[in-house]
Amino acid sequence: MKTQTIDGEMLVKMFRYGAKNLEINKRIVDELNVFPVPDGDTGTNMSLTFNHSVSEFDKIEILNVYSVAKTASSGALIGARGNSGVILSQLLRGFAEGCKGQDYLDVGLLGNAIKLAADVAYKAVMKPTEGTILTVAREMGEFAMAKINDYDGLETYLLDVINHGKATLQKTPEMLPVLKEAGVVDAGGQGLICIVEGALKALINEELGVEIEINSGSLDKFVDDSYMKAEDITFGYCTEFIIKNALEVNDDELREYFNTLGDCVLVIKDDEIVKVHLHTDHPGLALERAGSLGSLTRLKIDNMREQFEDKGTKTETIPKPYGFIAVSPGDGLTKLFKDLGVTQVISGGQTMNPSTQDFLNEVDQLNAETIFIFPNNSNIIMAAKQASEISDKQVIVIPSKSIPQCIASMLAFSPEAQAAENREAMTAAIENVATGEVTYAVRDTKINGLKIKKSDVIGITNGEIKFTGKSIQKVTRDLLTSMVNEDSELISIYYGKDTPKEEANALADELTEVFEDCDVEIHYGGQPLYYYIVSVE
Structure with a gap:
């Protein structure tokens, strides 16, 4: 039949x-x-x-x-x-x-x-x-x-x-x-x-020859550590596991504890499951704490120093064609950048502007023929360009002023293209995405005909404050309404570390109804100061 x-x-x-x-x-x-x-x-x-x-x-x-x-x-x-x-x-x-x-x-x-x-x-x-x-x-x-x-x-x-x-x-x-x-x-x-x-x-109901179970077998890594080099390793054991039946687990407290044991900490809670990744010298302490909160599965502990020794240094002398450095203000955005192929991430952004030396340090660590830098903030571009002029490597600064511009630019990258072609394509891509930010006012002011009181919510796009009010959700909705046009297809929302996940999901549901012709995607950004970073494509 x-x-x-x-x-x-x-x-x-x-x-x-x-x-x-x-x-x-x-x-x-x-x-x-x-x-x-x-x-x-x-x-x-x-x-x-x-x-x-x-x-x-x-x-x-x-x-x-x-x-x-x-x-x-x-x-x-x-x-x-x-x-x-x-x-x-x-x-x-x-x-x-x-x-x-x-x-x-x-x-x-x-x-x-x-x-x-x-x-x-x-x-x-x-x-x-x-x-x-x-x-x-x-x-x-x-x-x-x-x-x-x-x-x-x-x-x-x-x-x-x-x-x-x-x-x-x-x-x-x-x-x-x-x-x-x-x-x-x-x-x-x-x-x-x-x-x-x-x-x-x-x-056609034909078996593949093995048991169909995506979650069994080898453990796919939550975080890609392949970009690291031996000298980057501060803590020796890459430790990963999943905590099951963890409905009552406070992921913020757990993340804070794991940060006392090491670095590269990732704690993702999804209903009754918590995914954990960290680099530590004490994996036993991490497992002991996690085991007290629920049952553990998919445990994986790798001795990273041993792995790098086994690899040897022969291939390390061969430079890769491309490397990427991006500035990230939040742990969620850092993970997203790594998933997109960004090689090195500098923590920073608004109020935390990396210096020229910070960029040079990252450039020096990359064994690549061409290195792209994404400042992701208008106040950081100059330092990045200065680093590119000082470095003896080929460094290209893509003048990204926001997180969504960086994402759009990375999607435009082609490993088969020449550096100049990639520069053109990636620079053009940042012009095709509209970015908005929702934060709060730190003082009373008047701008663009708006009377703004300290602590008011403000919506910003194209470098200008467009909306203000008391409601984060309303200001965000008004901001997006001004950004969306008849050609818009995708709305992306990145919520900050002080924005509850429930509120972010509620906003996404509301926007899905308001903008019926657009797909609405929501991601944890983890950025401070900004309730939401949004983009429209």
């Missing part, structure tokens, strides 16, 4: 099978990666990104294809690792756009979603390179749309879409000389084929 529609439950299964099939084959995909890119191995990055997507499915309250696709998209955006992971997150974002408002997918709706996936991913990359995952995705999307009237069942339809993608993949060496020289097909394209082949196996 032919399958006519895919519902939310089946789409969850297809995503899980796709993630597992990629995980099984990620080493094969890694071996295809001929470019010495700074964001790691393609297969591993894509697998970790997609695994993060499916790990979010337990949070879905109303199960339909849009909620599933939207959850996968949001999970990939946060969990994206490396260039390939970012592109995969954009493919999922486009697929979710194609599922918007739908409870199920038939051949026509599925074809449209596949086509939109490629369209959104192409749009996210300033100068798409043919012969990559983008080409494979585009060809599959165009074939899927052209053939929607030729099939009365989903199984054969999806199989033929995949076969067309595989045929395109085999042509990628003719499009990219470096692939032909190495005798391989594009790694990202192969990773995408692994995902959709796994999805098809779910649809």
